[in-house]
Amino acid sequence: MLKPLVLSLAIVSSFGLPTSVYAEEFKILKQLENKPTLLKSGEYKGNYYVPSTLNTITWGYLPNKEAKPVLTVPSGSVVTFDTVSHEGLLEDQGRNAEKYFTSKGVKPEHVLAEAKLITDSKLKHDFHKDGPHIITGPLYVEGAMPGDILKVEILKVEPRVPYGVISNRHGKGTLPEFPKRIKHEHASAANPDAYGNVSIFTPIEKNAKGVWEGILKTESGKAIRFPLSPFMGTMGVAANTSEPVHSVPPSFYGGNIDINDLSAGATAYYPVQVPGALFYTGDSHFVQGDGEVALTALEGSARATFKISVLKAGKDKIPGNLLSQPLGENAEFWITPGLDEDLDEAMRKSTREAIRFLVSEYGIAEEIAYAYLSAATDFEVSQVVDKTKGIHAMIRKADFKEFTKVK
Incomplete structure (x- = not known):
């Protein structure tokens, strides 16, 4: 060695x-x-x-x-x-x-x-x-x-x-x-x-x-x-x-x-x-x-x-349940990426995925999720140089401390 x-x-x-x-x-x-x-x-x-x-x-x-x-x-x-x-x-x-x-x-x-x-x-x-x-x-x-x-x-x-x-x-x-x-x-x-x-x-x-x-x-x-x-x-x-x-x-x-x-x-x-x-x-x-x-x-x-x-699908707890794209998390945030050649569309995709995640994970209404994201969530540009551009939402976990797991 x-x-x-x-x-x-x-x-x-x-x-x-x-x-x-x-x-x-x-x-x-x-x-x-x-x-x-x-x-x-x-x-x-x-x-x-x-x-x-x-x-x-x-x-x-x-x-x-x-x-x-x-x-x-x-x-x-x-x-x-x-x-x-x-x-x-x-x-x-x-x-x-x-x-x-x-x-x-x-x-x-x-x-x-x-x-x-x-x-x-x-x-x-x-x-x-x-x-x-x-x-x-x-x-x-x-x-x-x-x-x-x-x-x-x-x-x-x-x-x-x-x-x-x-x-x-x-x-x-x-x-x-x-x-x-x-x-x-x-x-x-x-x-x-x-x-x-x-x-x-x-x-x-x-x-x-x-x-x-x-x-x-x-x-x-x-x-x-x-x-x-x-x-x-x-x-x-x-x-x-x-x-x-x-x-x-x-x-x-x-x-x-x-x-x-x-x-x-x-x-x-x-x-x-x-x-x-x-x-x-x-x-x-x-x-x-x-x-x-x-x-x-x-x-x-x-x-x-x-x-x-x-x-395993249908057996293990999966954050956001059915994922069709990558999801990230760290101690403070859930991270939902949006990817597209158009930066505006990448923003829309990240927002839609953030709404879908919040509805699925916490059982809240779409309108509430959308309002929350507008008031309390930062959307960050990961990169704009890799043909497909990236924006991701940083959803603060501490804001949902009153929620229990959605069954």
Whole structure:
């Protein structure tokens, strides 16, 4: 078994300005095993484990009903996934993880071995056609059948490396005038600068209070510092189709839903589409603002641990009863997403789902639910850059403390 590597190093920002050496040593989270397995020792003993290898990932697409599961686990299992961020690996960054990150001041031994393996491989990836995301899985969950709900409790999301990347690419951010760089026709992995895209290398470090922060150096040498809140941008179940499922637009099966409230301590619910559910994850974010306006969050490789359970239709208590799309919750809120290419329609869908949820969960009238949402619920824009845009309602649980379970 490979041991985590403890790291203390200086990082160079995208402007070539050195940051301070880390005051706190960072534990690089290296691959635990080279294939999916049940861990029998170490910090994650008793957890099932899925690494990101050439046999357990897809690049640019989500698993569909024909995807071969990388591991089978019983309902109620705790599963730890090691994921690899696509940022630093893509063609407009040279499709050479070691070269890209070492050019930013990272030592070769501090670049994840899996990242090097992926970019050194002959794994096909079309920058213009395929999605950017590296997806790990899928996981077959025993007993999961169409009509059931897969309950995914997010126990922990841990950065694997002390750095990430924030990118803005032509035609993909909120503002069409950015990036303000010329794109040339001869752009390729061998000539990445010709894409004219912007990727800002961003180290992370602990501040004086022990809180992890992202560090953006500016031209003046002064730094913008912001706290981290790691979460998985992509989680979901396989769609019931034999067609390729692009990794960018989220849908009723989950996928690239990018809701930053689904961090450690939250729970996500997915309607099962195919036997075994075929759960997957990827696109780890160290932190993301609502909207994700430039295109990406602070993207970085992460280790995610989940408890994954099957809720049987007609037997187990399912929040909101019959779900036809993902649902989220954390200690304070119920989270009802709305997804559509049109942001206005995404808002309507989120509102309709919030009304349906409140009526089903608490037995109140639609008119009361609608009035409550207008008076007391915030609707947040998760992202506007993933083709399908997302808005989600944040329904405060404490407002319903007088209610008991609806039978």
